Amino acid sequence: MTFRSLLKKYRATLVMVVLFVVFLFLFPSKAGRAEKSLLDQLKTMLLVMPPIFVLLGLLDVWVPREMLIRYMGKGSGVKGTALGIVLGAVAAGPLYGAFPVAAVLMDKGASFMNVLVFIGAWSTLKIPMFLFEMQSLGARFAVARFLVDVPGIFLIAFILNKLLTAEDVEKIYSASHDAK
Numbered sequence: 001m002t003f004r005s006l007l008k009k010y011r012a013t014l015v016m017v018v019l020f021v022v023f024l025f026l027f028p029s030k031a032g033r034a035e036k037s038l039l040d041q042l043k044t045m046l047l048v049m050p051p052i053f054v055l056l057g058l059l060d061v062w063v064p065r066e067m068l069i070r071y072m073g074k075g076s077g078v079k080g081t082a083l084g085i086v087l088g089a090v091a092a093g094p095l096y097g098a099f100p101v102a103a104v105l106m107d108k109g110a111s112f113m114n115v116l117v118f119i120g121a122w123s124t125l126k127i128p129m130f131l132f133e134m135q136s137l138g139a140r141f142a143v144a145r146f147l148v149d150v151p152g153i154f155l156i157a158f159i160l161n162k163l164l165t166a167e168d169v170e171k172i173y174s175a176s177h178d179a180k
Contacts, residue, residue, distance in 0.1 A: 045096070052097045056104050069109035076111065081154070084114040088121025098122040103176040112169045113161045120153035 007014070020038070024031045072080040091098065101122075102115050110118075125146065133142035164172075 044094070048093045048097055052093060052100060056100055059101075059104055060108075063108065065108050068105070072105065072108075072110040072114045074111045076114065080111060080114045081117050084110075084117035085121045085125065085150070085153075088118045088123075089125040089127055091122045091126065092128070095119075095123050106173050106176045112164075112172070113157055116157035116160055117153055120157060124149045124153065 001009075020034070024034065070076065072083055076083075087101075088098070091101070098119050102119055105115050105118060106112075130142055130146060133145065
């Protein structure tokens, strides 16, 4: 990989680093707080990501591609969508943990619609979050939010699936594969 291709691949990260440094120079009084926040986020990421990658390795080895295609691939219908919801709902960790999992699902042949449903479920339907909301905000709120979110996930996934061309989806699958 050439230096130029590395710069292109990581340009968003580099822009964020430059903005962070500029921010530190413009607002030196906030530097300590910004540094603490950055280090806390990095620590959290370092604690969360290794178990996710171990599980991804197991998923990659233990689940044959044919099986994943049968249960989550094109033509899997409600079964694939339901599995995407369940996988996302039982997941633990922040949303950025969903993207490596989504990449493995795409590599194994999951349909784009089911990958979108999985990401939506990971971001909004986590069981621990639902239980916390039941306890702290009440059952009525938690159930209402859940009942609004589920159709919202399907609607967003459906719209994205229809708006993107086959070429766009292929680029996403290709980028996902190349990122490994």
